[in-house]
Amino acid sequence: MAFHFEILVKDPMTQARLGRVQTRHGSFSTPAFLPVGTQGTVKSLTPEELVEMGVEAILGNTYHLYLRPGHETIGRLGGLHPFIHWGKSILTDSGGYQIFSLGDLRKISEEGVTFQSHLDGSLHFLSPEGVVGIQRTLGSDIAMVLDECIPYPSTYEYVKSSTSRTTRWAEKSLRARQEGDPALFAIVQGGMYPDLREESASDLARMDFQGFAIGGLSVGEPKSVMLAILQGTLPLLPERNPRYLMGVGTPEDILDAVVLGVDFFDCVLPTRNARNGTLFTSHGKLSIKQTQYAEDKNPLDEQCSCYTCRHYSRAYLRHLYMAKEILSSRLNTIHNLFYYMNFMKEIREVIQKVKLLDFHKEHQTHPCRPEMDETLQCHPA
Amino acid sequence: MAFHFEILVKDPMTQARLGRVQTRHGSFSTPAFLPVGTQGTVKSLTPEELVEMGVEAILGNTYHLYLRPGHETIGRLGGLHPFIHWGKSILTDSGGYQIFSLGDLRKISEEGVTFQSHLDGSLHFLSPEGVVGIQRTLGSDIAMVLDECIPYPSTYEYVKSSTSRTTRWAEKSLRARQEGDPALFAIVQGGMYPDLREESASDLARMDFQGFAIGGLSVGEPKSVMLAILQGTLPLLPERNPRYLMGVGTPEDILDAVVLGVDFFDCVLPTRNARNGTLFTSHGKLSIKQTQYAEDKNPLDEQCSCYTCRHYSRAYLRHLYMAKEILSSRLNTIHNLFYYMNFMKEIREVIQKVKLLDFHKEHQTHPCRPEMDETLQCHPA
Numbered sequence: 001m002a003f004h005f006e007i008l009v010k011d012p013m014t015q016a017r018l019g020r021v022q023t024r025h026g027s028f029s030t031p032a033f034l035p036v037g038t039q040g041t042v043k044s045l046t047p048e049e050l051v052e053m054g055v056e057a058i059l060g061n062t063y064h065l066y067l068r069p070g071h072e073t074i075g076r077l078g079g080l081h082p083f084i085h086w087g088k089s090i091l092t093d094s095g096g097y098q099i100f101s102l103g104d105l106r107k108i109s110e111e112g113v114t115f116q117s118h119l120d121g122s123l124h125f126l127s128p129e130g131v132v133g134i135q136r137t138l139g140s141d142i143a144m145v146l147d148e149c150i151p152y153p154s155t156y157e158y159v160k161s162s163t164s165r166t167t168r169w170a171e172k173s174l175r176a177r178q179e180g181d182p183a184l185f186a187i188v189q190g191g192m193y194p195d196l197r198e199e200s201a202s203d204l205a206r207m208d209f210q211g212f213a214i215g216g217l218s219v220g221e222p223k224s225v226m227l228a229i230l231q232g233t234l235p236l237l238p239e240r241n242p243r244y245l246m247g248v249g250t251p252e253d254i255l256d257a258v259v260l261g262v263d264f265f266d267c268v269l270p271t272r273n274a275r276n277g278t279l280f281t282s283h284g285k286l287s288i289k290q291t292q293y294a295e296d297k298n299p300l301d302e303q304c305s306c307y308t309c310r311h312y313s314r315a316y317l318r319h320l321y322m323a324k325e326i327l328s329s330r331l332n333t334i335h336n337l338f339y340y341m342n343f344m345k346e347i348r349e350v351i352q353k354v355k356l357l358d359f360h361k362e363h364q365t366h367p368c369r370p371e372m373d374e375t376l377q378c379h380p381a
Numbered sequence: 382m383a384f385h386f387e388i389l390v391k392d393p394m395t396q397a398r399l400g401r402v403q404t405r406h407g408s409f410s411t412p413a414f415l416p417v418g419t420q421g422t423v424k425s426l427t428p429e430e431l432v433e434m435g436v437e438a439i440l441g442n443t444y445h446l447y448l449r450p451g452h453e454t455i456g457r458l459g460g461l462h463p464f465i466h467w468g469k470s471i472l473t474d475s476g477g478y479q480i481f482s483l484g485d486l487r488k489i490s491e492e493g494v495t496f497q498s499h500l501d502g503s504l505h506f507l508s509p510e511g512v513v514g515i516q517r518t519l520g521s522d523i524a525m526v527l528d529e530c531i532p533y534p535s536t537y538e539y540v541k542s543s544t545s546r547t548t549r550w551a552e553k554s555l556r557a558r559q560e561g562d563p564a565l566f567a568i569v570q571g572g573m574y575p576d577l578r579e580e581s582a583s584d585l586a587r588m589d590f591q592g593f594a595i596g597g598l599s600v601g602e603p604k605s606v607m608l609a610i611l612q613g614t615l616p617l618l619p620e621r622n623p624r625y626l627m628g629v630g631t632p633e634d635i636l637d638a639v640v641l642g643v644d645f646f647d648c649v650l651p652t653r654n655a656r657n658g659t660l661f662t663s664h665g666k667l668s669i670k671q672t673q674y675a676e677d678k679n680p681l682d683e684q685c686s687c688y689t690c691r692h693y694s695r696a697y698l699r700h701l702y703m704a705k706e707i708l709s710s711r712l713n714t715i716h717n718l719f720y721y722m723n724f725m726k727e728i729r730e731v732i733q734k735v736k737l738l739d740f741h742k743e744h745q746t747h748p749c750r751p752e753m754d755e756t757l758q759c760h761p762a
Contacts, residue, residue, distance in 0.1 A: 040700060044707040069700045073676055077696055085692045295454055311466045315458055319421060319450045326425040326710055 003142070003183035003210050005030075005242045005263075011356050015234065015261030018351040021057075021242060023089040023141035023183070025081065028056035030242060030263040031351075033254065033344045034091055035337055036271060039064045040074075040084045043271055044329040045337070047086045053306070053334070054341040056088050057141075059266045062134055063095035067117050067124075071137045079139025091266070092140040094131045096147045096187070097215070097247070108148065110165065128169035129176035136181050143182040144213060145173040150191045152219045159191035167203045174207055183210035185244060191216060192225055194232050201236035212237045213244040214262075218253070227256055234261045251280065251343050252363060258347055259360055270340045274332035277321045280339040286314075288332070293318045306338035307331075384523070384564035384591050386411075386623045386644075392737050396615065396642030399732040402438075402623060404470040404522035404564065406462065409437035411623060411644040412732075414635065414725045415472055416718055417652060420445045421455075421465045424652055425710040426718070428467045434687070434715070435722040437469050438522075440647045443515055444476035448498050448505075452518045460520025472647070473521040475512045477528045477568070478596070478628070489529065491546065509550035510557035517562050524563040525594060526554040531572045533600045540572035548584045555588055564591035566625060572597060573606050575613050582617035593618045594625040595643070599634070608637055615642045632661065632724050636744055639728055640737065651721045655713035658702045661720040667695075669713070674699040687719035688712075 002024050009018035019030040035042045035050065037058045042050060050058065060080055065071060077083045080090055099106050099115050106115035112127035126134075128146040135143035147166045150159055170186045177184055186204040190197035204212060214233060217226045230245070237243055244264035245257050254265050270280065277288040281301035288300075299309035300317065308317070308331040320328035350359040383405050390399035400411040416423045416431065418439045423431060431439065441461055446452060458464045461471055480487050480496050487496035493508035507515075509527040516524035528547045531540055551567045558565055567585040571578035585593060595614060598607045611626070618624055625645035626638050635646050651661065658669040662682035669681075680690035681698065689698070689712040701709035731740040 039704045039706060040697070041706050041708045044711075046708070046711070068704060069675065069696070073696070076676055077678060077694065083694070083697055083700075085697070294450065295457055297458060313458065313464070315450070315454070316421070316464055316466075319464075323420045323449060325420060325422050326707055327422045327427070329707055330425075330427070330711075 002180075005211070005240070007240070009351055011351050012354065013357045014259045014360075016258050016351050016356050017261065017263060018348055019242065019263055021089070021263075023057075025087060025089045025141050026056065028089055029348055031254075031258045031344060031347055032057060032264050033340050034059045034264060034266040035340075036061070036266055036268045037084070037086075037090075038268075039068070040080065042333075042337075043275065044326070044333045047084070049334060050086075050337070051088070053338045054345065055337070058086065058088075058090055060084075060090055060092045060138065060140070061095070061098065062092045062131065062138070062144075063098035065092075065138060066095060066126075066134055067119055071134045075137040075139070079137075081139060089141045090139075091142040091244075091264075092135045092138055092144065092182075093246070094135075094144040094146045094187075095126065096131075096144075097149045099126065100149045100151075108165075110168075112146070112169075113148075128172040132173050132176040132181070132184070136178065140182040142211070143184050145170045145184065145186055147187040147189055147215055149219070150189055150216050152192065152216075152221050154191055156193055156196075159189075159193055159196055163189045163191070163196050163200050167200060170204055170207060170209075174209070185209055185211040185213050185242075187213045187215040187246070188233055188237075189216045190229075190233075192221055192229065194229065197229055197233045198236060201233045205237050209241065211242040211244060211264075213246050215246045217245065218248045223253070226253075227260070230257060230260045230262070251340070254343070255347065255360055255363055258351075259356065270336035271333050274336040275329045277328070277332065279332060280336050288314065288318050288321050290318075300335055301339075304335065304338065304342075306335050308335040308338075383561075386592070386621070388621070390732055392732050393735065394738045395640045395741075397639050397732050397737050398642065398644060399729055400623065400644055402470070402644075404438075406468060406470045406522055407437065409470055410729055412635075412639045412725060412728055413438060413645050414721050415440045415645060415647040416721075417442070417647055417649045418465070418467075418471075419649075420449070421461065423714075423718075424656065425707070425714045428465070430715060431467075431718070432469070434719045435726065436718070439467065439469075439471055441471055441473045441519065441521070442476070442479065443473045443512065443519070443525075444479035446473075446519060447476060447507075447515055448500055452515045456518040456520070460518075462520060470522045471520075472523040472625075472645075473516045473519055473525065473563075474627070475516075475525040475527045475568075476507065477512075477525075478530045480507070481530045481532075489546075491549075493527065493550075494529075509553040513554050513557040513562070513565070517559065521563040523592070524565050526551045526565065526567055528568040528570055528596055530600070531570060531597050533573065533597075533602050535572055537572075537574055537577075540570075540574055540577055544570045544572070544577050544581050548581060551585055551588060551590075555590070566590055566592040566594050566623075568594045568596040568627070569614055569618075570597045571610075571614075573602055573610060575610065578610055578614045579617060582614045586618050590622065592623040592625060592645075594627050596627050598626065599629045604634070607634075608641070611638060611641045611643070632721070633744060635724070636728065636741055639732075640741055651717035652714050655717040656710045658709075658713065660713060661717050669695065669699050669702050671699075681716055682720075685716065685719065685723075687716050689716040689719075 004022040007019045038061045131146040186209040190200040242263040245262045279286045282303045293314040296314040385403040419442045512527040567590040569581045571581040623644040626643045660667045663684045674695040677695040
């Protein structure tokens with residue numbers, strides 16, 4: 001069987017689950033965080049570095065790869081895995097998020113979406129069926145259906161009509177599936193309207209998808225709204241399938257969502273923050289450009305055992321950042337992704353030990369929390 | 382003894398020597414190529430990656446490190462070696478080349494040079510004695526004297542007066558030396574005037590330096606002029622000391638200079654070219670951005686065993702370059718530096734086997750040669 005999801009432990013006190021996903025390219029433990037490899041590379045790192053820090057699955061962006069170098073090119077080169085020298089699992093998004101972020105450069109119809117490339121202004125049309133085909137050509141392990149990621153705020157009427165179209169697109173995507181295709185996940189929409197979210201989830205839950213994603217969250221709404229939507233939606237999805245919260249988020253958001261029953265996450269936050277000099281540590285966030293670190297001999301986080309913390313001082317990391325050196329992005333990305341992978345490992349361990357609720361409570365007062373931006377948008381551009 | 386140079390084999394047919402340099406941070410074989418770590422990092426790579434490809438010594442730029450983060454800061458952090466996590470040898474230049482490249486932003490006197498920082502316009506004064514002190518604070522293994530790198534072309538009168546000042550600065554530098562200091566190398570100047578080059582070399586050869594560099598070449602003069610100057614100058618330098626040709630160059634220039642008796646080289650060419658997508662291969666130079674590589678499954682060079690050639694296609698490297706991905710600079714730099722380190726290893730092997738002359742003749746018709754730019758300037762900015 002190409003795709004299989006097994007729930008190993010169900011937390012008795014929360015909705016959290018410890019699981020294992022099997023794909024054509026190996027297996028990975030859930031709850032899982034998938035680093036974002038937008039253009040066929042997790043920015044600044046090699047596959048070996050990702051594996052060393054425990055990454056078992058990454059995300060690729062269909063929109064970006066479709067435009068450059070082109071899915072047909074990647075297909076002729078044997079698919080995304082050999083092209084980028086990555087032997088483990090790959091989830092590809094549908095491109096919907098990026099296309100719908102283009103604003104005036106795209107036009108939507110029942111058949112699909114016409115848009116202009118952000119690279120050269122060229123005109124493209126993508127249908128739900130076409131998007132399934134692109135991800136087939138890429139050789140993805142887990143493919144996403146085309147959906148409209150609805151802006152926040154939007155009117156009830158707009159969200160209703162958009163969400164029902166996304167559901168019709170999901171049906172078309174299922175019908176376009178062929179033997180040997182990647183696993184296919186549906187995407188729940190419905191904006192911030194609980195009844196539309198419920199309708200979307202119930203409609204999609206009746207269809208034969210391998211997994212279900214929650215899209216259209218972390219788009220600027222208050223954190224409390226996001227959690228309420230999740231709390232209302234997740235129980236409507238089939239328990240035996242994995243649930244994927246797209247584009248989320250901070251470690252605290254991830255932990256909150258795990259408690260509500262989410263299994264996968266992806267977000268550019270650890271990698272983008274790293275390149276901008278913002279580092280996650282056990283004492284909270286740290287902005288490496290600050291003058292106070294100019295002669296600081298300490299590692300970023302004395303509790304961290306990543307390559308960066310084992311060999312480099314804050315002073316050197318500040319110097320590399322100020323001098324705009326490429327090594328700055330590398331060392332910072334290694335640290336932040338290591339932090340995230342370690343955080344997910346801790347979550348899986350506390351679920352195993354039936355201590356998730358204690359861990360969650362401790363993190364309510366985690367030093368990161370007050371500094372986190374509630375309306376943070378962490379999707380790739 | 383902190384610094385020692387031993388000649389192991391003298392080629393009977395040419396002036397080439399196989400040698401070994403001992404510093405406080407280990408030893409390295411000569412002829413050697415030192416990758417340039419301008420701002421305390423060989424751009425895009427970690428020290429472990431350099432060691433893996435056989436790098437035993439790197440160059441640091443005093444001008445850049447003096448301005449940012451400042452030599453005093455590096456000194457308080459234990460010196461350049463722990464600061465940048467490099468345990469092997471470091472040669473630092475004097476900053477002369479960079480300062481004299483500033484044009485109108487610098488003013489020269491008998492006592493030294495006043496210049497404006499390219500970073501913030503702040504005013505600085507450096508004397509020959511001060512430059513020795515800065516390199517002491519950095520904890521360098523091999524330090525260079527302050528010199529004026531004379532522009533090409535310059536009048537005989539200007540070159541004469543500048544060169545004699547550089548020689549007086551060399552005497553001052555020697556007098557400023559303290560117990561436990563780095564090894565100190567003088568720099569031969571004299572522009573493109575054979576008699577001034579001879580005078581400079583003879584004057585410096587009488588002083589107690591551990592090594593001698595040839596500066597002010599590869600500044601835009603024809604290749605034939607550079608070789609003639611080297612041929613006239615090198616025999617005037619003490620045979621028992623290492624000779625260092627600064628800022629050179631292409632593999633072919635390096636080979637020509639080895640035949641004339643040069644022991645060390647440094648150049649930004651392999652690293653800068655890598656970032657610009659120009660790769661050295663056994664078939665000549667390759668510009669990875671070319672459309673012909675868009676679906677090319679082959680490695681950059683099927684004869685190369687570097688990490689990049691073992692795992693990635695030209696198609697992927699072209700994609701990373703076109704998408705301006707950080708990994709592009711990394712993979713290309715690994716390849717080009719591996720090519721250079723391998724080339725130096727080959728040179729040392731053919732000297733050992735007394736086959737340098739054959740190797741040199743083969744390289745007269747090397748595919749790289751006709752493409753190489755004769756007036757290439759490969760100093761860091």
